Amino acid sequence: MVPAGLRHFSFHSIVVSFDPTDFSNNILLYMPLGIALGATSLLRATFCGFALSTLAETLQIGYVDRMPSPIDVTSNTLGTVVGYLVAKAIQRLHHDPTSLPIPRWLAVISIVVGILGAIGLIYHPPVSDFSNWEPNANLVVATSHATVSELQIYSRVLTDVQVQGLSCAGQDALPTGGLLPTSDQRSIYDVLTRQNRLTVVACLKSSDLGPRIMRIVTYGRDHERNFTLAQMNDALVFLVRTPASGPNGWASAAHSGPVLEPNREVLAVAEYDGRFSRLFVDGHLAGHADLGERRPHLPGRVLGWLPQPVPVREIELGAAEAVLAGLLSLGILGAFGVPHDPRLRAMTGVAAGVVVGGIVWVFGVSAPRLGIRILLESIAAGLTIAASAIARNGARRQDGSGSGTESSSRDTPAAERSPHPVSASPQR
Numbered sequence: 266m267v268p269a270g271l272r273h274f275s276f277h278s279i280v281v282s283f284d285p286t287d288f289s290n291n292i293l294l295y296m297p298l299g300i301a302l303g304a305t306s307l308l309r310a311t312f313c314g315f316a317l318s319t320l321a322e323t324l325q326i327g328y329v330d331r332m333p334s335p336i337d338v339t340s341n342t343l344g345t346v347v348g349y350l351v352a353k354a355i356q357r358l359h360h361d362p363t364s365l366p367i368p369r370w371l372a373v374i375s376i377v378v379g380i381l382g383a384i385g386l387i388y389h390p391p392v393s394d395f396s397n398w399e400p401n402a403n404l405v406v407a408t409s410h411a412t413v414s415e416l417q418i419y420s421r422v423l424t425d426v427q428v429q430g431l432s433c434a435g436q437d438a439l440p441t442g443g444l445l446p447t448s449d450q451r452s453i454y455d456v457l458t459r460q461n462r463l464t465v466v467a468c469l470k471s472s473d474l475g476p477r478i479m480r481i482v483t484y485g486r487d488h489e490r491n492f493t494l495a496q497m498n499d500a501l502v503f504l505v506r507t508p509a510s511g512p513n514g515w516a517s518a519a520h521s522g523p524v525l526e527p528n529r530e531v532l533a534v535a536e537y538d539g540r541f542s543r544l545f546v547d548g549h550l551a552g553h554a555d556l557g558e559r560r561p562h563l564p565g566r567v568l569g570w571l572p573q574p575v576p577v578r579e580i581e582l583g584a585a586e587a588v589l590a591g592l593l594s595l596g597i598l599g600a601f602g603v604p605h606d607p608r609l610r611a612m613t614g615v616a617a618g619v620v621v622g623g624i625v626w627v628f629g630v631s632a633p634r635l636g637i638r639i640l641l642e643s644i645a646a647g648l649t650i651a652a653s654a655i656a657r658n659g660a661r662r663q664d665g666s667g668s669g670t671e672s673s674s675r676d677t678p679a680a681e682r683s684p685h686p687v688s689a690s691p692q693r
Contacts, residue, residue, distance in 0.1 A: 299348020314345025372599025379593030614651025618644030
């Protein structure tokens with residue numbers, strides 16, 4: 266539901282096609298919703314899944330690069346129903362399905378997994394050179410939806426003064442030392458990969474501002490494109506392929522925002538200095554991206570276990586930290602006991618979130634905004650687990666002085682005695 270950009274609301278963007286992998290992923294995605302609604306009726310659970318999915322798909326009609334589909338509504342609703350049936354099966358097997366007892370040995374494992382998992386998310390310094398470029402690449406210039414009157418490629422970065430002095434008055438108006446024209450396109454690869462610098466200057470005029478992605482200037486081969494200057498609606502996008510930015514550079518694309526008008530010529534300058542990519546339109550900076558930014562990543566072995574395709578970026582920046590912070594909070598409460606004072610439980614959850622989010626932020630993130638987001642997500646997850654925990658036999662009990670003391674089994678009725686120190690119970 267999070268958009269990369271907005272487009273004109275049009276029902277032409279609706280796609281009706283069946284993808285078995287996507288259909289299965291959508292079922293798994295909505296199963297937790299069905300499980301959470303396990304205490305309601307099947308009709309209510311089905312309606313909630315249908316309503317949420319319909320809302321998400323309707324919003325995607327106005328989102329750039331999204332493909333709303335009634336097939337997705339069907340699979341999401343089906344996932345809610347499957348989750349509801351799973352919840353009912355759990356209720357038959359467990360006398361108290363709202364409570365999950367946690368033994369102390371499992372709590373200790375949760376502490377270890379929470380801390381080591383946070384350390385495992387720390388990614389080595391990103392490599393932002395051209396070492397993964399495709400050598401047998403071809404330079405392709407758009408002819409169907411856009412006209413490129415002038416084009417030049419440089420193996421260096423132009424200064425701001427040079428960019429502001431450019432014009433579309435002809436090839437002589439562009440700086441000398443460009444790589445075009447050339448009959449040997451392999452020479453472009455050799456020069457650019459040796460310098461790890463790139464500037465593309467293009468005078469272009471677009472006749473189609475449709476919602477799809479349309480490449481204007483691209484240098485690559487098939488699905489392995491080394492760099493691309495593309496159009497998305499009335500905006501320009503500049504992508505550079507590096508080991509850190511992904512196979513085609515989409516992980517760190519520079520977006521210009523709305524700058525194009527039908528049949529109006531603009532001067533676009535896209536440059537990359539070895540870490541930062543910048544996109545200028547008519548001499549003004551319109552977009553930039555940091556391709557050397559440190560971000561948390563799931564370990565490669567973990568990625569090998571996940572089904573494809575999986576939105577790995579969302580997992581890295583959301584679910585992974587939340588799960589680890591929740592495990593750490595659960596482990597602390599399970600190993601040392603659950604205080605009856607809700608403030609102490611909340612402090613435990615916050616502390617667990619700070620530990621996980623702080624480790625990832627300090628050692629694995631370079632952008633403060635991303636670090637703050639991860640920290641807040643981790644704290645929220647820790648608080649959620651801490652708020653759902655209740656004390657059972659053997660947990661610490663607050664006395665009148667406020668200090669924690671061990672509860673005795675003699676104070677607990679035999680029917681309530683349990684070998685488990687903590688129980689996660691959101692309804693209690």
